[in-house]
Amino acid sequence: MKLGSLEVWPPVVLAPMAGITNAPFRTLCREQGGGLFVCEMITTRALVERNAKTFKMIRFEPSEKPRSIQLYGIDPTIVGKAVRMIADEDLADHVDLNFGCPVPKVTRRGGGSALPYKRNLLRAILREAVGNAGTLPVTMKMRKGIDDDHLTYLDAGRIAVEEGVSAIALHGRTAIQHYGGTADWEAIARLKEAVPEIPVLGNGDIWSADDARRMMDRTGCDGVVVGRGCLGRPWLFADLTAMCDGRDERLRPGLGEVAATMDRHATLMVECFDSEWHAVSDFRKHVGWYLKGFVVGSDLRRRLATSETLAGLREGLAELDPDQPWPEGVDVPRGKTNPRDRVHLPAGWLDDPYDLTVPGADAELETSGG
Incomplete structure (x- = not known):
């Protein structure tokens, strides 16, 4: 392309x-x-x-x-x-x-x-x-x-x-x-x-x-x-x-490989951010996505999802069953899925589709990231 x-x-x-x-x-x-x-x-x-x-x-x-x-x-x-x-x-x-x-x-x-x-x-x-x-x-x-x-x-x-x-x-x-x-x-x-x-x-x-x-x-x-x-x-x-490339193979990692990827992801975040606590806290939202479909006890899931240090996260990852195979039927929606009842727009936004007026000076977000 x-x-x-x-x-x-x-x-x-x-x-x-x-x-x-x-x-x-x-x-x-x-x-x-x-x-x-x-x-x-x-x-x-x-x-x-x-x-x-x-x-x-x-x-x-x-x-x-x-x-x-x-x-x-x-x-x-x-x-x-x-x-x-x-x-x-x-x-x-x-x-x-x-x-x-x-x-x-x-x-x-x-x-x-x-x-x-x-x-x-x-x-x-x-x-x-x-x-x-x-x-x-x-x-x-x-x-x-x-x-x-x-x-x-x-x-x-x-x-x-x-x-x-x-x-x-x-x-x-x-x-x-x-x-x-x-x-x-x-x-x-x-x-x-x-x-x-x-x-x-x-x-x-x-x-x-x-x-x-x-x-x-x-x-x-x-x-x-x-x-x-x-x-x-x-x-x-x-x-x-x-x-x-026209190849049929697809990766289906077991839980051991997933845990290693989670460890690497969190480690890279700690290296990238100035604060280990901030990095691990930010990583926690990924835990549920990585473990979706795998059989993991609620207490262990909770501990992984509330870890505050890389060492603590690794302790939890070490408790996962490395031999558990990739679960079937997990290629399904993840993240936000709910529709909205309306779209929030500036007053009068729909009045004229060809209006060239730029929204007010405060219209742009102050910081990046969405």
Whole structure:
């Protein structure tokens, strides 16, 4: 898959996920297979203002190539400055723009999945981003729209092509669906038909490499974006690489191998963060995802999920049965799944889809990470 000057193989992308796709998790996934591994969402204003937390979040390992940053922004001028900064200071090799985030604190400011409804504002942001990127490829990730009455993905796709975007990723859900229901893969197929000039990547309900194969066969998309499917499953990228290479083997690690991966994940986080307590506390949310489907007693699960030190975590991991085989039927949804009853939007946001007014100065998130 070609993204501007970048050659990406296999055509697989790790979706940016707040609090998840930091350098340690990207390392684990990258060790399993190839593709493009995107860091957590970075706020354009925080980047331009050189926010210390944001600069820590765009720290890449020396072996990370290509380096990929996803930006969130609602002001074309600030987005342009952020992209120019990335290009001029060699902060990354690829820029992705977030127009898919459905969380209320983003959409109520007019950002994320709310923004493509404002066609002219979207065009202005894309124009500034591409125009300031130099040789860096600029891609975008979006949803179908705000809800079924306000679908925007086909209009947004054509605007992206006209403004020189290198590829589009479509999550086959609307903002109001959040992560509930079933992803609409047919929408991915329709987008691919509408923008044959550039690669289209499909996102939504990929829990296994076989799901990715079915999506690509059904929609004709050029690649896939994997988010929740790799939670507690970094080896999914080995399966995806095998699938793209035409091989049938799939990794099914036993509990001993899973425990070793958990240990390595937590260790990498301790090495990355300044505080062992912070690193281990942050790792704890991964415990349930790694152990999903395995037979593990409730007391041991609780102790693993409340560990405060690496030594304490390792004590619990040593109690897991290393001979327990991979459980069947666990390639199922993980993470948030519930739809929303409404999408939080700025007052009057739906009045004029072509209004170019930039949301107020306080509309952009103060810090990165979603």
